[in-house]
Amino acid sequence: MSLQNEIGTFVSAVLNYFDTAVQQAAVVGTPYLALGKPPEIFDYTGMIRISGKKKGVVYFTAPKGMLSVMLMRMQETDMSDTNLRDLVGEVANTLSGNARKDFGRNFIISTPSVVAGSSSTIGYSPDTRPIVVPIDWRTYHANLVVCLN
Amino acid sequence: MNAARAHRLMIVDDSNIMRRKIERSQEIPNVEIVGTAGNGHEALVLHASSHPTLVTMDLTMPEMDGIECVEQLVGRDPDIRILVISALADKATAIEALEKGASGFLCKPFTERQLNDALAKLIET
Amino acid sequence: MKRRRGDFDLAQLLPVAVATSFAAVLTLLLTFGIQRASQLQSASSALQLASELRSLPQYFGTELTLIQRGLEARTFVAEPITDIATAREGFDKALVRIDADLVAAGLGGSADIQRVRGALDAAWQRFSPLLVAIGRHKGSPYADTLAGSRLNATGRALKADVDEGLAAQAAATRDVGGALKDLAGGLQDTVGSRGRSLRTFLVIGAAVAGLLLALMLYFSLRSRRASADARRAERQVADILGTVREGLFLLDRNLALGAVYSASLTRILHSEIVRDSSFEDLLRPLVPAKTLATAMKFVNLLWKEKVHEDLIDTVNPLNQIEVQFSRAGGGAESRHLSFAFKRVKSAGGLGEHLLGIVTDVTDRVQISRELEQSKAENQAQLDLVMQLLQVPAAQLQSFVRDADMALRKSNAILKQPGREESELRTKLNGVFREVHTVKGEASALALGSIAARVHQLEESLVALRDRAHVDGNDFIPIVVRLDELMSYLGGIGQFADRLSEVQPKGDTMKSVVPPLLAKQLLTTDDPSLEQLLTQVVREAASAQAKRVALACRGLDLIPAPYRKAAKDIAIHMARNAVVHGIEAPDARQAASKPDTASVRVSFEANGTDGYVLTVEDDGQGLPFERILDAALRKGLLSPSDAARMDRSAVYGLIFRAGFSTAEQVTEHAGRGVGLDAVSQAVRELGGSIGIATADGKFTRFRMKLPQPGDKIAATHAA
The missing domain is CATH 1.20.120.160 (HPT domain)
Known part of the structure; x- marks a missing residue:
């Protein structure tokens, strides 16, 4: 399976999450490479690590405001840190689920993990260029980052 | 089919080289080559005079193509066993020949061993 | 192991047959037993009656004596007379009942018993009439006289009969009692032997019943084990079907899917299997209509006895097909599937089913492609190294x-x-x-x-x-x-x-x-720009089969800030000149122009205003009509715009993004991007482009650039 297909899988997983769970479509911006410095990290980040035939990390990072409004749309009134973490964790979960379904045996996919804080760093192999797929939703801006070698 | 009885093989192919190759390669016991034909018409004439029980049939030939020839031969002798031999450009054409009554298909190019295996299976059909 | 249908049925019938015969034997035994028991009961009843009767002769004697004494004492004697009559009738009835019991006990034909019974009858017949006679005397036996009561005629007759009865009583007691004793003895023997035989019957019956029970138990255990085996086999089949990675399914003669298929089938085909759906329906969403039609014909060939299944493998159109599955979140995923079909043979010919096997071979296809690709890459690598060197x-x-x-x-x-x-x-x-x-x-x-x-x-x-x-x-x-x-x-x-x-x-x-x-x-x-241009022009000309001479002037005078931009621009324009400007050799010949075309590139100061980079060719000139056509076709302008445009505005169109008049896309030109890149670069440097052209004669582009200090655009400083 090519990198192109893999990114496609992750992007459609995220879009599908917005369509179904949040019930309001998100828009994909033009993807680009993170050159030089690591891609921007927002307040909450849900990620999965991948090993096996390909190695790397895939994460969805979003600002607090966006996640809060998503929660609201999901009829959730509690905007606590726990719930915001849960939400990005959920998105990471769908990434993991789709990856398992589409890539199968060639990949070993970690259980999703969540980090909070925009100053966090997410480790990835220095010889890969992360591909950043901007996800726009309402006035907010999140990133899906795929970093596989 | 009775194994002890001799099988009579007719080779139909417009290519001289192919005809000779099949003649040379054929080494199944009890199979006797009764003649070769270069097109469909010749094949029908030869069939009338030598009553073959087995046929190897090229599909693309001048005058009368293989499919029509298969149909005519089967019309004359429903028990005749025909192995269609062709370079497989179009599977649908091969399937058509089988629908018309051929028993098997061998893809060109083939090895001697593949030909003999196919003929052996043709006999046991 | 082969097993014929008959064997199987017999094995199933055996327990039923055995159980049935055992039940029949048991029923027979029980019938005998019941009969014996009722005979035994009758014999016992007869025995009891006979025993009871044995006291009767004695009783008659007592009653007769009572009458005799009564007559002497002139007392009332009617009561004993009635008692005798009642007892006598009772005796008769008892004898009838004994006879009935004897018949019921199956002793009607027994010689011994009948002889004894005959003796009893004879003895009783001798005595019974005497008793009957006594009963006949009615009315008072006495006549009252002054001297007291004395016997009258009745009394005298009665007395005579009683005396006679008493005289016979001893003999009767002996004979009747003896006969009854013999009868009772015979019956006793009979009851004893009948009882024993009944016990035997019952023992045998119990044994048979026990055996039957044991057999039933055995068969039921065996059938339980057999059905447990069947269940286990069923479970194993289910395990296999649940585990195999291949999609396995059966097709009947109508090419309808069987009820049993492997779990992988739904996964591989990305769809649920609807009961009784046809193979065609299953395939339809996956393959083009033409492939579908061919595939159905192919599968139907397998039902023709005359076709050898091994000899048609190669024409299987579903041998390896690429299918598209739509993904949940939109988009499609391409997979490679391989279908194979096998006849399920039964004794003596084609069976009822074809076995279908479908495998997802995407990985395999991928690997072989990657292998081919890596082969190609290796070759490319080698080429690259040669080029790099x-x-x-x-x-x-x-x-x-x-x-x-x-x-x-x-x-x-x-x-x-x-x-x-x-x-x-x-x-x-x-x-x-x-x-x-x-x-x-x-x-x-x-x-x-x-x-x-x-x-x-x-x-x-x-x-x-x-x-x-x-x-x-x-x-x-x-x-x-x-x-x-x-x-x-x-x-x-x-x-x-x-x-x-x-x-x-x-x-x-x-x-x-x-x-x-x-x-x-x-x-x-670094190679000089002139060297680069020579290379570009040579490459482009040879690819287009044109003969072109390049002349350069002043290129080594380009000031440093412009070197990169001027290089890019000159390369683009020179290649464009060769590809678009210069005519094909035969066209040049027809126009009586020299075979070898000329491209000139020069860089010079433009007074004090800056510099000018000129790229000029002696080709066909800018084709005004074709530019206009192409621009209209590409929707870069409307027909009304076109009507209003002057020549120089039309020429300006060639610098627009997406414009290209070249019919064929090659690596060299024809993408319509070269000129708009040039135009952009020149604009970024603060310059402008001028065009001069004459039909069939020449095209000249003059890129005017300001003094470097005036405006240095950070074009490539991203």
């Missing part, structure tokens, strides 16, 4: 730097915000210009392999540009290609760096590379 290291390094810069600029364009369709298209054009420039430089250095790689990215961009609608998702292949290209160029950069380390005093290279190549490798300076 022909370019001086410094020149290569500079190319890689420029290319990397262009790709980074492309990435920066992608990174810009903007999600609207028009913005996306602007991004597309921007990336296109950058990429096209890289391709141009690669061709200029005769780095065909690199140019081909960049060309691929360009192809993706073109494919996207030709789409009616684009969104962010569509850029994924672009960014992936961009990433690959950066890695690729990174590798070449490393190679160039290493090459530059070994080259400077590289006499050693001479021994392994041809002298001409070695001379180039030893050149550490």
Whole structure:
């Protein structure tokens, strides 16, 4: 399976999450490479690590405001840190689920993990260029980052 | 089919080289080559005079193509066993020949061993 | 092991047959037993009666004596007379009952019993009439006289009968009692033996019943075990079907799917299996109509006895097919499936089913493709190395730097915000210009392999540009290609760096590379623009089968700030001149022009205003009509706009993004991007472009550039 297909899988997983769970479509911006410095990290980040035939990390990072409004749309009134973490964790979960379904045996996919804080760093192999797929939703801006070698 | 009885093989192919190759390669016991034909018409004439029980049939030939020839031969002798031999450009054409009554298909190019295996299976059909 | 249908039935029937015969024996035994028991009961009843009767003769004697004494004492004697009559009738009835019991006890034919019974009857018949006579005397037996009561005639008759009775009583008691005793004795024996035989019957019956029970238990256990075996087998089949990776299914003669199939089938086909659905329905969404029709014909061939299944493997149209499955979140996924079909044979011919096997061979196909690809890549690598060796290291390094810069600029364009369709298209054009420039430089250095790689990215961009609608998702292949290209160029950069380390005093290279190549490798300076242009023009001309002479002037005077831009512009324009400006050789001949065309590139000061870069060819001139047509066709302007445009405005169209008049897309030109890249570069430098052309004679582009200090655009400082 090519990198192109893999990114496609992750992007459609995220879009599908917005369509179904949040019930309001998100828009994909033009993807680009993170050159030089690591891609921007927002307040909450849900990620999965991948090993096996390909190695790397895939994460969805979003600002607090966006996640809060998503929660609201999901009829959730509690905007606590726990719930915001849960939400990005959920998105990471769908990434993991789709990856398992589409890539199968060639990949070993970690259980999703969540980090909070925009100053966090997410480790990835220095010889890969992360591909950043901007996800726009309402006035907010999140990133899906795929970093596989 | 009775194994002890001799099988009579007719080779139909417009290519001289192919005809000779099949003649040379054929080494199944009890199979006797009764003649070769270069097109469909010749094949029908030869069939009338030598009553073959087995046929190897090229599909693309001048005058009368293989499919029509298969149909005519089967019309004359429903028990005749025909192995269609062709370079497989179009599977649908091969399937058509089988629908018309051929028993098997061998893809060109083939090895001697593949030909003999196919003929052996043709006999046991 | 083969098992015929008959064997199987017999095995099933055996317990039933055995149980039935046992039950019949048991019923027979019980019938006998019941009969014996009722005979025994009758015999016992007869025995009891006989025993009871034995006291009766004694009783008659007592009663007769009572009458006799009564008569003497002249007392009332009617009561004993009645008692005698009652007892006598009782005796008669008892005898009848005994006879009935004897018959019921099956002793009606027993000689011994009948003899004894005869003796009893005879004795009783001798005595009974005497008793009857006594009963006949009615009325008082006495006559009252003055002297007291005395017997009257009745009394005297009665007395006579009583006396006679008493006289016979002893004999009767002996005979009747003896007969009864014998009868009772016989019956006693009979009851004893009958009782024993009944016990025997009952024992046998119990034994048979026990045996039957045991048998039933055995059969029921065996059938339990058999059904447990069947269940286990069923479970094992289910385990197999649940586990195999292949999709297994059965097809009947109507090509309808069987009820049993492997769990993988739904996974492989990405769809639920509807009960009784046909194979055709299952396949329809996956393959084109033509393949579907051929496939159904093929599967039907397997039902023809005359067709040998091994001899038609090669014509299976479903042998390896590429199918598209739509993905949940939109988009489609392509998989490779392989279907195989086997006849399920039964004794003596074709069975009821075909076994279908479907496997997802995507991985296998992928691997073989990757293998082919890596083979091709190895070849490309070799080609690349040969090409790289022909370019001086410094020149290569500079190319890689420029290319990397262009790709980074492309990435920066992608990174810009903007999600609207028009913005996306602007991004597309921007990336296109950058990429096209890289391709141009690669061709200029005769780095065909690199140019081909960049060309691929360009192809993706073109494919996207030709789409009616684009969104962010569509850029994924672009960014992936961009990433690959950066890695690729990174590798070449490393190679160039290493090459530059070994080259400077590289006499050693001479021994392994041809002298001409070695001379180039030893050149550490950047090649002059003139050298580059010579290369570009030679390449383009040979690809187009044209003969072109290049003349350059003043190119070494270009001030440093303009060197990069002027190089890019000159390369584009010179290639364009060869491809678009110069006619094909026969057209030149027809126009009586020299066979060898001429392209001139010059750079000179433009008074004190700056500089002018001129690129000129002696070709066909700018084709006014074709430019207008192409612009209309591409929708760059409306027919009403076209009517209002003057000649120079029309010529200006060739600098618009997306314009190209070349019919065929080649690596050399015809993408319609070269000129708009030039125009952009010139604008960024604060310059302008002037065009002069004459039909069939020449085309001249004059790029006017200001003094470098006036406006230095940070074109390539991304």
